[in-house]
Amino acid sequence: LLSSATSQGLHVVHIAAEMAPVAKVGGLGDVVSGLGKALQKKGHLVEIVLPKYDCMQYGRVCDLRALNVVIESYFDSQLYESKIWVGTVEGLPVYFIEPQHPDKFFWRGKFYGEHDDFRRFSFFSRAALEFLLLAGKKPDIIHCHDWQTAFIAPLYWEIYVHKGLNSARICFTCHNFEYQGTAAASELESCGLDKNNLHRSDRMQDNSAHDRVNAVKGGIVFSNIVTTVSPTYAQEVRTAEGGHGLHSTLASNTKKFIGILNGIDIDAWNPATDAFLPVQYNATDLEGKLENKQALRRNLGLSSADIGRPLVGCITRLVPQKGVHLIRHAIYLTLELGGQFVLLGSSPVPHIQKEFEGIADNFQNHDHIRLILKYDESLSHAIYAASDMFIIPSIFEPCGLTQMISMRYGAIPIVRKTGGLNDSVFDVDDDTIPPQFRNGFTFVNADEQGLKGALLRAWNLFKNNPETWKQLVQKDMSIDFSWESSSAQYEELYINLAKTSQIGNEYN
Ligand code: ADP
Structure with a gap:
């Protein structure tokens, strides 16, 4: 059970805190399964290691069983x-780690936001490597995230290479530099890392x-390659303003740092087959999209009187990064415009x-x-399908997936020109962009x-100009x-x- 299947391709192990749809908070979860599936399709052996959270969507895990081993x-x-x-999960083999620690690290009813997150995930990281070692796995790549x-x-590089787990190179992807996981230097010792060796300005000391x-x-310094999730964001985080304190570390590691734009899982996000939708549709049948608009209005108790009344959608974590004051403004502006x-x-x-609860009550x-x-999740699909426009006024956005999903569902994105939004949404009125790439509306300030x-x-x-709008919808969906x-x-x-x-055996 524990041996790895052989494969013509590479053996890649993702170790992560999220994976869609079983344990998803945001885009990280989508990336782990989307990238994993795509690489599996290319013939590589892809395995995932996740914490076994109590609050996972257990219904989405097939053949879940405990192995007859304890690490x-x-x-x-x-x-x-x-x-x-x-x-x-989604056709990918996943190992779930369930610590038998008295602090019940993953029995908290939520994924993050606990006072001891640093301990929870440093424990998990160590246990994940211990598992790979014990299982005799010889991955070519260990890909860690956030x-x-x-x-x-x-x-x-400090411990496991010396224990014999030494076949791999390490790839680290930072999905958002706002979240860095800092703690008093002494806390590093819990998972066995040597504070005296690592609490140094060229290693893990906070800048x-x-x-x-x-x-x-630490992820940047000790990985062989460091990626982030769009080329524009990779430039932004190199600046003092965008780097959240890590720009100097990125500068000293610039040769191994690169931005790669995320994709989306086009099987999970497909209006032509989406089981969450009351009516499936595609770019040549936009009647189906209208039916989804009417269905959402009915379900949410909105007026269905005027089918042509534009519907603006927004699906997001409500955190300052997402431009919450601008989202609030967009609500009132939309109301004003009818x-x-x-x-x-x-x-x-x-x-x-x-x-936002106050605003929700106002408009009850x-x-x-x-x-x-x-x-x-299910409502999110219904909203993408029902919306004519989709608003993303982020202050910064490492990649952003909702603009890509909304386009696939024929909702035209209106976005602030930052990070991955800048790499995927091109203004219909921007003459410097070749017409075939123009797909939405952008603003700078x-x-x-x-x-x-x-x-x-x-x-x-x-x-x-409904005809031009329709062509834009069809183009975005394709x-x-x-x-x-x-x-x-x-x-x-x-x-x-x-x-x-x-x-x-080197990381630099
Ligand atoms: P981030 O990772 O910063 O949250 P992304 O745009 O990269 O932002 O990814 C957001 C993902 O989470 C999308 O798949 C989006 O549909 C989903 N999402 C965000 N908020 C919700 C919500 N309240 N309910 C359902 N899905 C959500």
């Missing part, structure tokens, strides 16, 4: 057991709070959640505005005027946002990395 991994000067489960599993990189360590910095607005979002930030039985403040200008331009086109080209870029990186493993 013991180091934490706080002693060994702790973890049970290992295996199952299949601060939660950035510990893998220093753990691998601002010098008495702390920084997991993402449209309908549906927001699906939830916030880990109490004052933002409270503010309103004919044209509805705010649904929770995470709801993160203020109400900027947003208003773009929304008004979209509004006018929708109202005054754009290829699959993982095909992005996964090919990862594949090339992996192949080049794997070649270097013959040269020696």
